[in-house]
Amino acid sequence: MNKIPVNQLPPPANTLAFPNKKRRKLKIFFWSVAGIFLATTIWIGVTGIVALRNISAKNAGDSSLFFRFNGQIPADKLANEVDGNINIALLGADIAAGLTDSIQVVSIDPVNKAMSMISVPRDLYVANADGTKSRINEVYNRAVATCANSKTCDAEIDAGGEAMKKVLTSALGVDVNYFARADFEGLKQIVDTLGGIDIYVEQTLSDPQFPNSNYSGYDPFYLPAGQTHMNGSIALKYARCRHGSCGSDFGRALRQQKVVVAIRNKALGLGVLANPKKITDLISAIGDNFRTDMKTSEMINVVKLIKEIPDTKVTNTVIDNGTTGPLAVLQGAMAYLLAPKLGENDWSGVHEFVANVLPKPYISRENIQIVIDDRSGKALGTALAAKLKIYGYNVKILTGSVGTVPQTTIEHNGGDFPYTIALLKKRLNLPATKNGSLGEGTQIKITLGIDFTLK
Template sequence: MDSVRPKFNPNHNPPTKPLPAKQKKRRRVWIWLVVLIVLISLGVWAGSSLISKTNQVFTGDGNIFSRLGRLIIAADKPLIGEENGQVNILLLGMGGEGHEGPFLTDTMIIAAVDVKNNEVVLTSIPRDFLVDLPKVGPNKINAAYAYASDEDKNAPGLAAITAAEQVTGLDIPYYAAIDFQGFINAVNNVGGLDITIDQTFTDPEYPNEKYGFLSPVTFTAGMEHMDGRRALIFARSRHGNNNEGSDFARSERQKKIIVAFKEKVTKLNLTDLKTINNLLSDFTENFRTNLEPHELNRLVGLTQKISAANIFSFSLEPDGTTICNSSIIVGYEQPDPAKEPPIDDPKTEVDESIVEPIPIKLYIVEPCLNKTLADVQEYIKMASIIAKLKKENASLEVQNSTGRVSVTTQWNNLTDLGLNLKFTGFRGRVAYEQTIFYDNSQGGKPKTLEYLKNNFQFVSSDIGYPSSTADFVVVIGNDAL
């Protein structure tokens, strides 16, 4: 008996199985490879001048062909730090050609990629932080890149890394630097960014390109689609009202830009040659990095899994306790006689030898009195925790049922970590035998809850504390004595 063959259905698509992880990774590498080959064949990277420009972007040793080979051979090679769970990258932003101080890196952010927990902490370093620059001496950290800009192509980025490591104590193997025009073009080439503005603010002192100020710039709370120039103003604004003039507020805004741009880039169609070509053209003139293409590809793979909810920001802004505003004298200048006040008796001779020179002050950020960089580095070790707690902005009410003030000491430090801490009188009549913890947020502040559970001894209640509006309530019991 002949077997019966099923009828052919031209509209039927056979079921497909999801690709294994290794096969997905291999496919991603081959997509990059195909794009690069097509670009070369089209002449986008052909010719010595364009190859030279490509070498400007990637500051390490090698050329387009060796990089193409490593993109295939070294695709699975871990990034430096990846095997220890964290990859650190220094992100630098500068004005670029045509701006005052074109190579001063006024934006310095360390992106710490936690590959185990799929999280990123963005730590902003104030541009005025005092460091000791090789061959220069004490100076602001934003000058490190500029002072090395006349050396070989990799020197500026490595100088900035050395300065950042001096402040933070972190090992930072990678850097990526972009100037204002590159930022503007890159944002425009991905179609702009959709940014949620948390609160309305106005900056009356945003600088223009002629050493003056723009008309007051206002951002209104809500969603806004920003082109490159508008996004740059949003990220750089330093003098906004409504608490938007702080380093922390600016770092939060910069995080929004980074997150939105990451989302756009990871969704790019790598076969869209026009978009790829535009980005490459912009980056050729305005972008520098010691990350190689295969490392960038690896980094994209690591960060694709990281959601916006798991990207946190932290700023080393002066807090008056560990980090302070200060100034140092970097030289002296002689007074201008034309600007001296008139002498009552014109016949009186002035002994110019006793005229005191005017000190030239450099306003800086540095460790507070009786603090050192070691204290700052210990503080930075808490960056991940502080960033997470500040983002949730949780409130905690502490009641002490024991009557002993000493038992509240350990809870006092939570204010420094970003919690809104409030001590209130005990509302009960009889002291608790155990310390009881109430979660009024009903799991809405998970990072804060996790930290408190890991660092304090208490018994969690199954119900909330309805008479309090705080996210959490803790009633300290006799077990704390």
């Protein structure tokens, strides 16, 4: 069997051996990045301070459509159903090891005030800009190293952050607009500054192999199930444990997302926003260990949006290799790697998985029912309905259809739902025509013809 060359890969995620002491000490989880990001946006939103030279990088790509069009995006400018979201890559960097081991994309729906958090596994096998392949946790530092040896790189652009945005955009099928990166050991200080956080622990956690403070042995971690008030030390262990009943890296990612939500709830509370000392303490905790390519105005708007999102409209997802996940262990590799189930280079299943969990701003707002009349003679109506539902469409299959028609058509009654029409045309690559005789209650009708093929 041909082996896939993987040079200098770190150990697989489920290794039981202790990593390098320095790496362990400096290891940053994505939730610390989220905490820092929230703290920074609160600071800017409350104090109006714009001296961000030390943490700001130039955005080499496009800002979100929502900001570019001041919240009024024309229907024909949307590339797909999730394109109206504000997508931010949160990166937790282990500077000592040169790896970005904690990766998450936070997708904010500014129209319906919703948010989705997606954790990306560090062992995902992806293509770099230079054509080589590596774990996704190596992408950032590879780009930084390449830029350091180039005379054409713009010093104001964070090469690693831009590379991660491009890789995530390609892998997930969504436009990642911004990044926020941190190498920061002080999350405990942030949690303690906030007065602790409250999390409901769903099951008792026991990790007999949790490392002690100097990494010379074990300091077993135990946390009973139930509502728990956590200080910084407990919150750190809660998110870091991954042996025993704590589960694997995937279970840890879900707990990290809970910590993000808890930090958000506490940091955005009126008590914190009204307390200048706490804000100052949070700024001190951030220090020089944070970097983002968001403009000050964008950060202010993001924090305003986050404040308006209720907990009931925040979802958490981990992209994994479970039964329902879109990934699988890559066979033939000389290390533990994850790749798409459909094939190493076929990311369509990952794209659909991500689209299914992300908010669909304008499709959800219009919420127009689409009727499918299957006249293809190939019984494709059910499959098309299932695919459209992934992208947020409200679909109904017309029963009792008889006979076939040669061509597939999209018809509408002329109602006010421009986004649904525009996106449906792009999804099916078909024109849409007005028909005032669709029948009572029918707003959009798709008639499948003999020419229809499901892609």
